[in-house]
Amino acid sequence: MEALIAVVLMSLTAHIPSHRKPRRSASKIALRAGVAGGVLSTLAVAGASAPASAAEPVTETIEMPTITADLSTQVAESAYATQEAANSWALQAEQDQAIAKAAKQAKADQADAQQKAEAKKKAEAEAQRKAEEARASRSAQRTTLATVSAAANVSAPASGSVASVIAFLKAQLGDAYVMGGTGPNSWDCSGLTQAAFRQAGVSLPRVSQDQSTAGTPVSLSNLQVGDLLYWGAAGSAYHVGVYIGNGQYLDAANPSKGVVIQDLSGYPATGAVRLL
Template identity: 90%
Template structure:
């Protein structure tokens, strides 16, 4: 015991039991409340948040990025469309080029065939002229033929008129196609006169006569004597009969339309 405990004024008063109980009850209540609050803390944490959260504001940079992205997308779409158009144009051009090439090849083939045909005809014409020259060479000894004592002009004219309408064919000697000298040679053969085969030599066969003094049956020629390129026979009244050309054939024509260069008399 304290050395001052026997002094009443220095002794602490004893607390009453009721106050101690009250304080104990308050303290217990507080502790209980804290315990309940602690136990219910997680439940309260699960409650939805009622605070307003402010969203970030779209800045100018973000707007620019969005616009640029849209532009890039549009440019890509335009690029794809342009590429598609270019691919279509290339395909059309290739198709047209193929068609043009086929047409060019077809024309080239046709030209080649035409050239081959022209060459063949030229070779045939050369062969015909060569044959004519050979015949001329073998008949050169008889190229100068005098008029025989006998012979009939009428038979010559009759033969010529019988051939009217026949075709003209270079190198033709009958019976249905003639060239100019082939017809006159065959006609004068009817009167027993053997003329050379070609017009060049026929133009110097017999006696030269003036064109102002022609008689029926005189042999007419065009071109110089000895190098004439055409012959016919005078039939009177300013007309002559000849194997003219491929378009006319054997016909009667007027001297006024195509005057002869000269004439020879073989009958």
């Protein structure tokens, strides 16, 4: 009886090359289980007298797939790649946002700079316009004063005029020099010459610049007593005095000297005008 059971079991497993049984479909397993069950039932009836302990249950092990190390590594690498891609996208988004913000700020700065440049240009144009108006006004005033002076020079008496001018000047010798002084005991250079020529009926402008263009220009080699000397360019002279002959002139020199007589050789004049 045991030999017969062994033969049946061997016939059922003869097609399996190894001790590990391959996976089988559910239908084949059911069919073979039915055959084996029928055979075993027959054997059980035929050998009912055999001991119960001689029969052994037939079992079948179905192996489940396992996760290999390679598959685990691939899963980890795929997760890492996905995270890297997410990080890259987030970084790109931040960079795009920063670029957009910088472009917006640059545009605002450019507009502000352009507005300031236009305001500066307008201010410069306005300042230039005012300066031109001021120059035109000063030029008109000088022309008027020169005309008045010329008319006064023409109407001034011819006799005794120079003598009265020189006499007045010499009477002020030793007086102090004071900027803006017009007498009677302190003078600046143009204040003294204005007062002196007033004695001869000549009305001179108040400042040196205008006095230097008030009469008829004469060369320094053809000076006469009573000619007005000036230092600096005509129209922008910074000092005046009166020629008194013998290479000398009288002026309100400076705070240390006061009203004095000096030699032209020591301080040559730039030009001269004749008022009498």
